[in-house]
Amino acid sequence: MSKSSLADKRRVKQRVAEALKVLQALGMPREQQNERSALTLLALLGLKPDTLWAESTCPMMGITPMMDYFAQHFGKQYAPNSRETVRRFTVHQFEQAGLIVKNPDKPRAVNSPDNVYQVETSTLKLL
Numbered sequence: 700m701s702k703s704s705l706a707d708k709r710r711v712k713q714r715v716a717e718a719l720k721v722l723q724a725l726g727m728p729r730e731q732q733n734e735r736s737a738l739t740l741l742a743l744l745g746l747k748p749d750t751l752w753a754e755s756t757c758p759m760m761g762i763t764p765m766m767d768y769f770a771q772h773f774g775k776q777y778a779p780n781s782r783e784t785v786r787r788f789t790v791h792q793f794e795q796a797g798l799i800v801k802n803p804d805k806p807r808a809v810n811s812p813d814n815v816y817q818v819e820t821s822t823l824k825l826l
Contacts, residue, residue, distance in 0.1 A: 708774075710748035711773050735777075741773070742765040745758050757817050762786050763782060770821045790816055800813075
């Protein structure tokens with residue numbers, strides 16, 4: 700393994716650990732203090748392993764694009780049938796806690812495959 704790939708793995712591990720600390724500090728339940736939830740938060744903030752927290756953004760993202768983000772930037776591949784797990788056990792709880800909003804651009808049906816999520820403005824400012 701090259702030095703650069705070791706450094707990349709360290710940055711990924713460090714960024715996920717930082718996101719876990721954020722989730723804990725925000726008072727998220729233990730069930731949402733896991734790698735999946737950390738990666739979801741990072742995706743919804745547009746953060747990569749080498750992006751500063753101060754450079755967080757709030758892109759609108761659906762579940763599949765979030766999972767693509769995990770794979771592309773953090774090397775964490777989830778099976779396509781894991782979408783429901785991400786939605787039901789992370790995104791739903793983030794929404795209930797007020798960390799994110801669902802479909803901020805326009806209303807969509809509850810079961811629409813086009814639903815998108817975005818970090819709530821005050822959460823973005825806080826982080």
